[in-house]
Amino acid sequence: MFDSLFGLFSTDLAIDLGTANTLVYVRKQGIVLNEPSVVAIQKGSDNSQRVKAVGKEAKEMLGKTPGNIVAIRPMRDGVIANFSITQAMLEYFIKK
Numbered sequence: 001m002f003d004s005l006f007g008l009f010s011t012d013l014a015i016d017l018g019t020a021n022t023l024v025y026v027r028k029q030g031i032v033l034n035e036p037s038v039v040a041i042q043k044g045s046d047n048s049q050r051v052k053a054v055g056k057e058a059k060e061m062l063g064k065t066p067g068n069i070v071a072i073r074p075m076r077d078g079v080i081a082n083f084s085i086t087q088a089m090l091e092y093f094i095k096k
Helices: 002-007 056-061 083-095
Strands: 013-017 021-026 030-036 039-043 049-054 069-072
Touching (some): 039 083, 049 083
Antiparallel strands (some): 013 021
16 A cells, blocks of 8 residues: 555666666656767866767767866766766756
8 A cells, every 4th residue: 555655756767877878767658768878068268168969869979069068977997987077977867
């Protein structure tokens, strides 16, 4: 009884953080997101970093960006290599 009640107030998610792709699975909907694990970062003159693009859009920027924008993969060999960028990527994917 309580399982169905709690299900009204929450969404069950499963996230697969892969080196190449990130997948988001929602219970009863299946895989709702399958995008590259890539984030495009704009570096400011004050050494600040701002997320410009995530996922497919960021992957399209690989090798095509001006000097102050860098497309990076925050996951390496299945391990989080850059925590803050991975956090920004996850926030974007969950909102999407």
